[in-house]
Amino acid sequence: MKLDLVPISKNIAVKSFDCGNGILNEYLKLYSRKNDTERIGRTFLALDEDGTVAGYITLSNAQVERNKLPEALKLPRYPIPALRIGKLAVDKTMQGKGLGSWLLFKSFEQVMRIAELSAVYVMIVDAIDSNAGNFYLKYGFVPLQDSELSLFLPVKTIAAEFYDKLFDE
């Protein structure tokens, strides 16, 4: 199936979106556009061939406290630049067809672009529950210290492991 990723706008109806998680549905319908306009979180919609919203991601710049990352990374003692996947969700009718991974890879493309202009060391994500956490673990995300549901993946790892799967259109 051909999908397009487009910035959220008032011309695209999101009312019927249902990923099965009330918090993620509500965010899209009630808060995503305002936060996008205010530059709190940028939301991108995956549209199917009919223009229906099949999924979405919300991304924001962030930072991670140094002590939440492994000592072995030998990082400086100040907060580390990050990009947060604040939201990632797929409509129930589209789950299990590769769209979640497509959206994750689109997030990887965005971080690679951003990191060209301003350093980003890690992508981070706050998984909504352990089931969602398992999705990110599958792609190599690692829990931050003292947290099971907040996970990170270094941008260097994304470049090394996934670059050949990005920017394919």
Ligand SMILES: CC(C)(COP(=O)(O)OP(=O)(O)OC[C@H]1O[C@@H](n2cnc3c(N)ncnc32)[C@H](O)[C@@H]1OP(=O)(O)O)[C@@H](O)C(=O)NCCC(=O)NCCS
């Ligand atoms: C979790 C979610 C994003 C996955 O999207 P999806 O489109 O169903 O997943 P995909 O079809 O792209 O799956 C890609 C791969 O991840 C695996 N996968 C999907 N969901 C998974 C999960 N919860 N745990 C572990 N693996 C998972 C699939 O089996 C598939 O593996 P394969 O490539 O080896 O076949 C989607 O189910 C969803 O939106 N759920 C509700 C909201 C939510 O939990 N969002 C998470 C953000 S916090």
